[in-house]
Amino acid sequence: GAVVSQHPSWVICKSGTSVKIECRSLDFQATTMFWYRQFPKQSLMLMATSNEGSKATYEQGVEKDKFLINHASLTLSTLTVTSAHPEDSSFYICSARDPRAGYTGELFFGEGSRLTVL
């Protein structure tokens, strides 16, 4: 079945560096993907909607310049955490729906990427 894959699954970086996380739809094309963030023992919070060929739509309170999203192709969206700081440490997870399944189809989630900023 349709699968959404993220890479890397975990990353550790120094404060001030930038980190890129990839989200791929493996056997379907997704014009829209979603990025969520999850803090320990908390629920998922939507960060932004990634739109293929156009700018991402950010949720209120999410810094656009901090979290850069690029949806360069129909199967790939990237989230870049720029100038990362310890407070950016979190679990980042993306999702996409197979358009062939229609509205009632499953909304697939990636495996998640755990970022730790030292």
Add this chain to the structure above:
Amino acid sequence: SQELEQSPQSLIVQEGKNLTINCTSSKTLYGLYWYKQKYGEGLIFLMMLQKGGEEKSHEKITAKLDEKKQQSSLHITASQPSHAGIYLCGADEGFGNEKLTFGTGTRLTIIP
């Protein structure tokens, strides 16, 4: 914006017992999703409900959406250690809108 409240926040159940998790919305639900998550991992899709009064089952898990479409419940029968994890309900904002608002989550522990 839509808010989803789950109860209980955590649940410890002896293996073999039944349990129920509730998800209550501040607004009418259009699509209600149930997911399971192991800590630090991705989400596993369980079920999606759309119609008032709808009920779906998969193996030992049954999910229901009330007639008013503001509350959903997830019921597990004869719980097993494999059921342990975090259960999340998620709601979308209407037809064609794929972004979800998630509930607060319920952490389920199964004890032998």
